[in-house]
Amino acid sequence: MQVMDCRNFKEVLDSYISDELSVETNHAVLRHAELCAGCRGEMAARRNLRSTLRGAVTATTAPPDFRNRLRERLREEATVQATPISAKRDGFFSNWFRNLAVPQFAMATALLVLVAIGVVYLFSNSSPAYAAELSPALLNQATSDHDGCASIWRTRLFTENDPVHDAEKFDPTLLDLGKYSEHQALGLTFHYAHLCGHHGRKYVHLVYSRNNDLVSLFVAERDAAAMKSGTVPTDDGLQHGLQQFQNVQDKFTVSAYQTSKHVVLVVSTFTAQQNNEIAEKLAKPISLHLRKIESKN
Amino acid sequence: MSATKRLSEFEELAFKHADQLFRVALRLVRNRAKAEDLVQETYFQAWKSFHRFESGTNLRAWLFKIMFNSHYTDLRRNKFEMVPVEETIAETLAYDPPTPQHLTEEEVLAALERLPREFQLPVILADIEELSYNEIAEVMQIPKGTVMSRLHRGRKILRMELVNYARSYGLKVAEQ
Numbered sequence: 001m002q003v004m005d006c007r008n009f010k011e012v013l014d015s016y017i018s019d020e021l022s023v024e025t026n027h028a029v030l031r032h033a034e035l036c037a038g039c040r041g042e043m044a045a046r047r048n049l050r051s052t053l054r055g056a057v058t059a060t061t062a063p064p065d066f067r068n069r070l071r072e073r074l075r076e077e078a079t080v081q082a083t084p085i086s087a088k089r090d091g092f093f094s095n096w097f098r099n100l101a102v103p104q105f106a107m108a109t110a111l112l113v114l115v116a117i118g119v120v121y122l123f124s125n126s127s128p129a130y131a132a133e134l135s136p137a138l139l140n141q142a143t144s145d146h147d148g149c150a151s152i153w154r155t156r157l158f159t160e161n162d163p164v165h166d167a168e169k170f171d172p173t174l175l176d177l178g179k180y181s182e183h184q185a186l187g188l189t190f191h192y193a194h195l196c197g198h199h200g201r202k203y204v205h206l207v208y209s210r211n212n213d214l215v216s217l218f219v220a221e222r223d224a225a226a227m228k229s230g231t232v233p234t235d236d237g238l239q240h241g242l243q244q245f246q247n248v249q250d251k252f253t254v255s256a257y258q259t260s261k262h263v264v265l266v267v268s269t270f271t272a273q274q275n276n277e278i279a280e281k282l283a284k285p286i287s288l289h290l291r292k293i294e295s296k297n
Numbered sequence: 298m299s300a301t302k303r304l305s306e307f308e309e310l311a312f313k314h315a316d317q318l319f320r321v322a323l324r325l326v327r328n329r330a331k332a333e334d335l336v337q338e339t340y341f342q343a344w345k346s347f348h349r350f351e352s353g354t355n356l357r358a359w360l361f362k363i364m365f366n367s368h369y370t371d372l373r374r375n376k377f378e379m380v381p382v383e384e385t386i387a388e389t390l391a392y393d394p395p396t397p398q399h400l401t402e403e404e405v406l407a408a409l410e411r412l413p414r415e416f417q418l419p420v421i422l423a424d425i426e427e428l429s430y431n432e433i434a435e436v437m438q439i440p441k442g443t444v445m446s447r448l449h450r451g452r453k454i455l456r457m458e459l460v461n462y463a464r465s466y467g468l469k470v471a472e473q
Binding site for chain 1: 308
């Protein structure tokens with residue numbers, strides 16, 4: 001028989017409310033709740049939170065005329081689709097025809113698009129590709145991590161730890177990177193460094209703030225997935241200077257330096273100019289430090 | 298069955314989920330006009346492949362799946378790829394405070410809006426729209442384990458936000 005303590009109870013409580021537990025765990029939850037008034041209270045509070053949440057969100061509905069507009073559009077589509085089918089042939093053939101008609105049209109469109117892409121590709125290929133451009137996936141992951149960790153930092157969950165040494169697990173040469181950045185010069189405060197994992201990629205993540213604005217610095221490996229072209233350039237990335245990306249995921253600014261083996265990214269919601277200034281003081285000295293280490297290896 | 302009759306059947310079954318789709322679309326694209334477009338597109342796609350829908354299976358989850366798929370296609374078109382790869386959520390948040398008892402809809406909504414999107418969407422799909430973990434995995438095109446870890450973390454962050462809020466306003470948080 002499964003015995004459950006308060007900690008386990010709270011861990012599985014939401015899944016219990018969602019009816020996602022096995023029968024056995026369900027029973028263990030109920031047995032624990034019978035004996036523990038505190039946890040019964042927590043169960044009631046979480047149910048209450050959920051129903052308040054549901055009430056708040058479901059107050060939003062589609063606009064009143066939305067269904068009518070939708071109906072009109074679908075009827076137009078249905079008429080177009082039904083036109084080549086005579087009423088008498090309704091049945092197997094008409095369904096067959098209708099089902100076939102859409103894919104044929106889609107295939108024709110797809111073919112046209114493919115040809116168009118091919119033409120564009122041929123022409124764009126005549127100009128030299130920028131080999132060291134960072135992949136959208138990397139930018140997307142870094143900004144998501146900035147977003148995710150920022151919210152955790154706000155809830156002050158990291159203040160009791162000293163996660164700087166987590167960096168050791170990634171690569172010993174990356175330890176204590178924070179001391180190479182010149183954040184004080186810009187009025188930034190350095191909060192913590194930790195190891196982040198996202199979409200199978202590992203980062204050293206350093207978090208800074210100025211007033212209420214958060215700035216993240218990420219050090220990632222310069223591997224094939226980090227590059228737009230899918231191949232790792234053999235050059236020392238620093239020669240590309242500062243690279244800048246705006247409106248990543250609609251709101252983030254990213255400035256990046258590359259070394260032979262690493263990419264150093266600065267992410268914030270500041271303007272490009274402000275973010276670049278910050279990158280000059282944070283990412284550049286760190287990149288120079290990394291380059292020194294890399295050249296020794 | 299004639300096309301018109303079949304369309305009526307589709308409308309009757311599918312239109313009742315329009316509000317739910319619209320609410321989630323709003324969180325995906327964060328703009329009313331774009332959300333309307335996304336839901337329209339979803340219904341359009343759903344109608345086109347309605348013949349492939351197996352009656353008896355969950356139509357609502359199927360519609361959500363079409364909507365997310367359509368959204369991901371838009372994202373890819375705009376070059377920012379959502380990579381549906383299993384992620385490692387390394388940190389477990391150690392402190393789990395008791396949930397505050399008295400919360401208004403405004404407070405809860407504000408905390409939900411502050412959640413990062415990757416946590417917000419699973420929380421909305423599970424706790425508000427009541428999709429199963431398996432259905433969410435299918436809709437969002439991520440492994441079930443990732444759904445569970447994001448839900449776990451998202452719900453915890455949400456509670457932390459509410460506890461901090463309750464404390465800052467001197468509300469009673471039951472201590473255990």
